[in-house]
Amino acid sequence: MVILETDRLLLRHLVLDDLNELFVLYRDPEIRKYFPEGVLNLEETKEELEWHMNGHPRYPELGLWATIHKKTGRFIGRCGLLPWEIDDRLEVEIAYLLDESFWHQGLATEAVQGILKYGFEKLNLSRLICLIDPENIASQRVAEWIGMTLERKVDGIAGDNFPTLIYSINRK
Template identity: 45%
Template sequence: MDNIVLTTERLILREMTTDDVDKLMEIFSDPEAMKYYPSTKNKEQTIDWINWTLNNYAKYGVGLWIVEDRETGDFLGQCGIVPQEVDGVTEMEIGYLFAKRVWGNGYATEAASACKNYGFEKLKLKKIISLPDVNNIPSTRVAERIGMEVEKKIVKWGKEVSVYSILK
């Protein structure tokens, strides 16, 4: 498969394409998976999300990537490095969002850890952040497992989020 950005022991992270709409809809149409987002997304909003991601690839060379099972090729979710504004500064964030059916398998931690290494080694970033909702315990645990610590709390997207960060 082309467009592979990185691989781990169990996962393949590849660039998103417009063909991924139906796969992403599994997550975006699930109210539980989208609990910490403003709302679920319909197909049109999912296409907008893909276009936003493709724009990030073009502009920054990074974005959210599709995460697939290395053995089966099954869609698991998305994880990647995304530019986010925090207090007027553009920071690079590791973001992750997985299908509910695969929660609890450590995929988010494995993918986020690979993205952290990619950010430091390939992109030569000095700092990487993550912005989980303060109430999203599973996501805060992923940030902590990959070595991040809470720097501060901010209001973003109309809610309180923790700014987790790690320095190279």
Template identity: 40%
Template sequence: MQILETPRLIIRYFTIRDLENLSPILADPQVMEFSIIGVHNSQQIRQFIEQRLLSYIEPGFGLYALIDKQTKELIGYCGFFLQKINADREVEIGYRLATKYWGRGLATEAAQALYQYGRQKFDFKRFVCLIEPDNIRSIRVAQKLGMKLEKQIIYYGINVEMYTVNIDQF
């Protein structure tokens, strides 16, 4: 089911049929370089999709499939997930794209659309991105979204920078 459309993307729910097209993305060492889990095998990719399907039911949102309007190809994902950071529950916006789509502004385009969707549909007031300091591409996306470095934290044993934006600042 489609939830949003941008000039270049269709943003929709994942389905189990996406397994074949998502596999090369999540199995790519370049795409997964800054993933806590790392490169995914086929079982992990199936679990990833199943977790997305459950998240659409509870809490009612999640990560969404990004489809290139021109080619109709699944090119990655973008969306929300809840993070517990210290005692706070935060809404993180996350994104990953197939490498051939890097550098085109598509992660920013998707994240901007989903910011508005999250604010309007779920009344989110704040978003975070947890990013390793060496992940320059992801930092650039966060900065283009108006996010600022709030603090450095240890997340699952990894030093990350926490970028934040309040919707009224966007």
């Protein structure tokens, strides 16, 4: 199912056929550099993919979505919306991860702009956040580009011990 389209990208539900292409990204230490879990093996990738195939199991309107480069038809990553409980508050994070050979073309910013619009206009969410490693400058730029501001730094999220920046934006 197609979730949304931008000029250059199409975001749709993940399907089992995406597994190998997703695994190529998830096993890459450069792409997974700022993820607390690091690289994933094939089994872990499959588990995550299956978890998101019909949207997030608890919040089916959210989830990680296959990100397709329209011009080439290639699967170039997964982006989406993820639910978190942070300080007793339900938050929705914009998540993004792209194939390194497609970096530096403004594609993440384009995907995230599309997701922001979708979250505010279609899902009627009132606030969106990004959770970012303080050393992940590229990701901070993407969050800033779409109008998010740095709200605070926390020592960890959901029980982990990884310092994390919380960026946020409210619906106007």
